[in-house]
Each structure stands twice: as structure tokens, then as C-alpha cells.
Amino acid sequence: MIVNIARKELKGLFSSPMGWVILALLQFVFATFYLMGVDQYFLTMSGAMRPDQRMGVTEFVGGSVFGIAPFIMLFAVPLLSMRLISEERRQQTLPFLFSAPLSLTEIVLGKFVGLLSFLSLSVLLIGAMVFSLNLWADIDFGYLFANLLGLFLLVASYCALGTYVSSTTQQPVVAAIITFVALLALQLIEYFLAGDPSNTIANLSLMRHFEPFSRGMLDTRDIAYFLLFIITFLTLTVRRLDADRLRG
Amino acid sequence: MTTITVEASELTRKYGSRAAVNDVSFTLNKGEVLGFLGPNGAGKSTTMKMLTGNLAPSNGSVKICGIDMMERPKDAKALIGYLPEQPPLYRELTVDEFLTIAARLHRVSRQHIRKAVDIAKQRCGLTEMGKRLIENLSKGYQQRVGIAQAIIHNPMVVILDEPTVGLDPIQIRDIRALIKELGGEHSVILSTHILPEVEMVCDRVQIIHKGSLVFNGGIDVLKQQRHGNRLLLGLRQPPPHEALLGIPGVESVEALEGNLLRIRHTPGEAPSEALVQAAVSQNWGLFQINPDQTSLEEVFVQLTFQEAAAA
Numbered sequence: 001m002i003v004n005i006a007r008k009e010l011k012g013l014f015s016s017p018m019g020w021v022i023l024a025l026l027q028f029v030f031a032t033f034y035l036m037g038v039d040q041y042f043l044t045m046s047g048a049m050r051p052d053q054r055m056g057v058t059e060f061v062g063g064s065v066f067g068i069a070p071f072i073m074l075f076a077v078p079l080l081s082m083r084l085i086s087e088e089r090r091q092q093t094l095p096f097l098f099s100a101p102l103s104l105t106e107i108v109l110g111k112f113v114g115l116l117s118f119l120s121l122s123v124l125l126i127g128a129m130v131f132s133l134n135l136w137a138d139i140d141f142g143y144l145f146a147n148l149l150g151l152f153l154l155v156a157s158y159c160a161l162g163t164y165v166s167s168t169t170q171q172p173v174v175a176a177i178i179t180f181v182a183l184l185a186l187q188l189i190e191y192f193l194a195g196d197p198s199n200t201i202a203n204l205s206l207m208r209h210f211e212p213f214s215r216g217m218l219d220t221r222d223i224a225y226f227l228l229f230i231i232t233f234l235t236l237t238v239r240r241l242d243a244d245r246l247r248g
Numbered sequence: 249m250t251t252i253t254v255e256a257s258e259l260t261r262k263y264g265s266r267a268a269v270n271d272v273s274f275t276l277n278k279g280e281v282l283g284f285l286g287p288n289g290a291g292k293s294t295t296m297k298m299l300t301g302n303l304a305p306s307n308g309s310v311k312i313c314g315i316d317m318m319e320r321p322k323d324a325k326a327l328i329g330y331l332p333e334q335p336p337l338y339r340e341l342t343v344d345e346f347l348t349i350a351a352r353l354h355r356v357s358r359q360h361i362r363k364a365v366d367i368a369k370q371r372c373g374l375t376e377m378g379k380r381l382i383e384n385l386s387k388g389y390q391q392r393v394g395i396a397q398a399i400i401h402n403p404m405v406v407i408l409d410e411p412t413v414g415l416d417p418i419q420i421r422d423i424r425a426l427i428k429e430l431g432g433e434h435s436v437i438l439s440t441h442i443l444p445e446v447e448m449v450c451d452r453v454q455i456i457h458k459g460s461l462v463f464n465g466g467i468d469v470l471k472q473q474r475h476g477n478r479l480l481l482g483l484r485q486p487p488p489h490e491a492l493l494g495i496p497g498v499e500s501v502e503a504l505e506g507n508l509l510r511i512r513h514t515p516g517e518a519p520s521e522a523l524v525q526a527a528v529s530q531n532w533g534l535f536q537i538n539p540d541q542t543s544l545e546e547v548f549v550q551l552t553f554q555e556a557a558a559a
Binding site: 004 | 340341
């Protein structure tokens with residue numbers, strides 16, 4: 001049943017130009033950074049004489065793409081997540097889902113999975129681009145995998161927050177703006193608290209937990225953080241929809 | 249196999265201190281068509297939302313074929329097809345795509361989806377529209393898609409909230425025929441404020457007013473109340489009322505404008521024959537005689553008004 005809702009969401013995303021345009025723009029930006037990375041690798045490395053200055057091609061090119069990805073996704077996710085539930089509210093199509101034999105959890109998870117699998121296309125394309133380096137170099141698969149997983153978890157967290165915000169309003173644009181501001185705040189917390197790295201609030205920052213992945217390190221604490229983040233916001237969404245049923 | 253398909257008991261829904269629906273109880277048997285009548289804001293839609301699990305009742309319970317809506321919502325909802333007031337349509341999809349999704353979400357098995365979509369389209373007269381975007385369809389056709397989505401999984405109970413709104417007369421006739429057809433094997437609940445519609449398609453009628461049921465019974469009862477015990481008599485040279493009152497069966501006479509007389513008679517014994525004979529033999533100049541039907545509207549107003557007076 002979750003799969004059926006996800007399929008419905010994907011159909012909705014692919015039947016509007018919006019989905020295709022965003023997917024194309026994402027790919028354009030990531031490909032540009034990838035190309036710049038490949039281009040500059042030789043320039044930089046030919047200047048680096050000492051062995052400790054030298055860097056693997058995976059890390060150099062991957063760093064360029066994966067470094068920019070969180071910020072690009074910051075713009076892309078709100079645009080896609082905004083319509084998820086608010087549009088159904090506005091078009092009054094929620095009764096269609098509510099009167100089908102589905103639990104609220106299935107509805108929310110289905111929508112979340114649908115959106116996430118759409119964005120995963122973009123993440124997979126990044127993976128494919130970096131992987132193509134393997135044609136003429138030996139790439140570091142561990143590094144690539146850690147980065148892809150990190151980006152995937154980060155995007156999933158964005159989606160979860162976006163889903164929740166979308167369930168609180170009838171206006172997709174309002175949902176987009178609130179999602180964007182909230183995500184931006186979660187990115188910036190770390191900069192504001194840069195002077196005090198041990199601060200508890202700084203631990204809420206999404207970027208702080210993404211950073212180990214981008215170094216190629218898998219830390220269960222970071223994975224747990226992302227999973228908790230996702231579960232929290234999806235649970236809030238279910239509660240928000242349940243309130244509709246209870247309060248009317 | 250139980251024959252009771254819908255059982256609502258003591259349904260109450262409060263918004264703050266105001267009760268939108270107050271203590272509504274009824275049962276519906278298999279194969280019955282139940283009409284829900286009421287003025288605007290009477291609580292028809294609210295009741296329907298509660299029946300379909302879209303709204304939690306403040307009090308009371310709903311059972312669909314013996315399955316409690318609160319305790320096993322998924323199983324109960326699988327037995328219901330619901331068309332809300334505003335048909336829930338994904339406008340960016342085509343009719344076929346939308347109905348396929350509806351079938352899938354309502355647990356129609358994979359190999360039967362195509363067939364279910366075709367049957368639903370055929371029943372609602374949408375066969376030609378399969379490839380059209382819902383967005384581009386007229387209001388009437390959108391309404392049909394809404395009905396198709398409600399019956400696609402062959403549910404035990406079909407709940408339609410004002411299904412004939414926005415349709416042209418021919419479409420309305422088709423939809424009424426469809427509702428009658430559905431009533432054969434399923435139970436149907438429909439709400440409307442078009443009274444003749446209820447008389448045409450429903451077996452039973454419930455009138456709801458200010459959140460409470462004021463009438464619950466067979467359509468015959470309502471019809472009887474409608475036909476009543478009155479005759480309308482048109483005479484060019486009306487005799488004094490005493491002459492009319494002398495005819496057996498006549499209880500009272502009331503003069504109306506245009507030489508018309510309203511005659512109230514003892515129920516079941518219409519003195520039409522005696523009146524005609526008297527009129528001919530005494531040369532009253534009879535030009536019209538017919539049963540004086542209270543319009544359904546009048547019955548409706550009476551019922552809702554009585555309740556207001558009693559409260």
C-alpha cells in the first residue's frame with residue numbers, strides 16, 4: 001500500500017513540468033561541478049609536488065560535487081515537497097485517501113517514499129557521474145559510498161521536514177518558504193555557534209552530521225541522528241493529519 | 249452473512265459547544281437506497297464524513313457490515329465507496345490513470361484492475377473519456393469520474409454526497425438509474441436537497457434538521473403524507489358550502505381563489521364520484537377535480553418546522 005501511494009506521488013511529479021525541470025536543473029548544476037572538478041584536478045595536481053599535497057581523484061572531484069549538493073538540495077526539496085499535502089488540502093482530495101483502506105502512517109510514508117525516490121534519482125545520477133571516473137582511474141568506492149549514503153540521508157531529512165510543513169498549511173508557497181527557512185536555519189546553526197563547538201544546540205545542525213560522511217566516515221551517531229530526524233517529522237505529520245480527523 | 253450493512257448508533261459530533269450532528273442512529277439493510285434530506289447546514293455532510301471515517305465522532309459508533317469503524321478502520325473502509333461533496337480528483341491525471349490509482353488503493357487485485365476501470369467507466373458513461381485529462385472535463389463529467397471512483401471496487405456500501413449537483417437533466421436521469429441499479433446489490437446512501445430525486449430513487453428517507461433526525465421511514469410513508477386527504481374542486485357556479493358538506497365523506501370545505509374549493513375528506517374514502525354526480529345533476533359547472541397533493545417541499549417544511557416548534 002505504501003508503494004501504491006508512492007507510485008501515485010511519482011506519477012504526479014512526473015506528469016507536471018515542474019518535476020522534470022527541477023530534475024534537469026539539478027543534474028545540470030551537479031554535472032557542471034563535476035566537470036569543473038575533473039578539469040581542475042590536473043591543474044591542481046600538476047602544481048602539487050610533495051606527496052602529502054596530493055589527493056585522490058575521487059576525493060577531489062567527489063568533494064566538489066558533494067560539497068555543493070546539500071546547498072542545491074536546500075532549494076530543490078522545498079519546491080518539490082511543498083505540494084505534497086497542502087495541494088491535496090487545497091484541492092480537497094484528502095478524503096479520497098482518507099476513505100481508502102489505508103492507515104495515516106501508510107499515507108504519510110507513501111508520500112515521503114514517493115518524494116524521496118524522486119530525489120534519489122538525482123543522487124544516483126551523481127553516483128553514476130563519479131563512478132564513471134573508474135573508466136580511467138581507480139576510484140575509492142568506500143568514499144563514494146559514504147558520501148552517497150550521507151547525501152541520501154540528508155535529502156531524506158529535508159523531505160521529512162518538508163512533508164511536515166506541507167501538512168500544516170493549505171498554501172504550497174507558504175509551505176515552500178517555511179521549509180526553506182527552517183532548513184536554512186538548521187544549516188546555519190553551526191556557523192552561529194562556531195565559537196562554542198561543544199554547545200548542545202550546535203548538535204542539531206544537519207551539516208555537522210553530514211560532514212563526517214563527506215570525509216568518508218560512517219558514524220552510527222550521525223546515522224541515528226538522521227533517522228531520528230526523519231522519524232520525528234513523519235510522526236508529527238501523522239499526528240497533524242490525525243488532528244484533521246479528530247477536530248474536523 | 250448479515251443483511252445490515254450500515255449501523256450508526258448515537259452519532260454525535262460537536263464543534264466547540266455547538267452540536268453539528270446530535271444523537272443520530274439508524275441502520276441500513278443490504279439492497280436499500282437511503283436518502284438523506286435536509287436544509288443547508290443541517291449536518292448531512294458531517295454525518296457522511298463520520299460514516300466514512302473522515303471525521304471522528306465525538307460520541308457514538310459506526311459499524312459497516314458489523315465491522316467497527318473506530319476499531320478496524322481499514323477493513324471497514326474497504327467496504328465503502330465515498331463521493332464527498334467536492335469530488336476528490338487529481339486534475340493533472342487522465343481519467344484512466346486516476347481510476348487505476350483508485351482501484352489500486354482500494355485493494356482491487358492486480359489482474360482485475362483493468363477490468364474494474366472499464367466497468368466503472370461504462371457504468372458512469374465515461375468510456376470515451378479515458379484518455380482525457382480530468383482538468384479538461386466539464387463539471388458534469390468530473391462528477392461522473394467522482395462516482396466512478398466511488399464504485400470501482402464494488403463496495404458493499406456506496407455513500408454519495410449530492411451526486412447530481414452540476415449535471416444536466418439527461419445526466420441526472422442516467423445517474424439516478426445508476427443509483428437504482430447499485431441499490432440492487434449494494435446499499436446506497438445519498439444526500440440531496442432535491443426532493444423529487446429522493447422520491448424517485450430512494451427506498452427510505454431520513455430528514456435531518458439542525459443535526460437531529462426528524463423523520464426516518466419508508467418513502468411510502470412520506471408519499472402518503474404527501475397525497476393526504478384533500479381534493480381540489482373547480483366549480484363555475486359554486487353552491488353554498490352546506491350543500492357540499494352534505495355529501496358523505498366531506499369533512500370541511502375551504503374556498504380558494506379562481507372558483508376553486510379545497511375539500512378535506514375522511515382518509516381513504518375520496519368522495520370524488522359523489523361530488524361529480526352532484527355537480528352534474530345540480531349544474532355547478534364542474535371544470536376541474538383532482539387530488540390536492542401537498543408538495544414534498546411542504547411535507548419537508550412541515551417536518552422541520554414541527555421539530556422546531558417541539559424544541
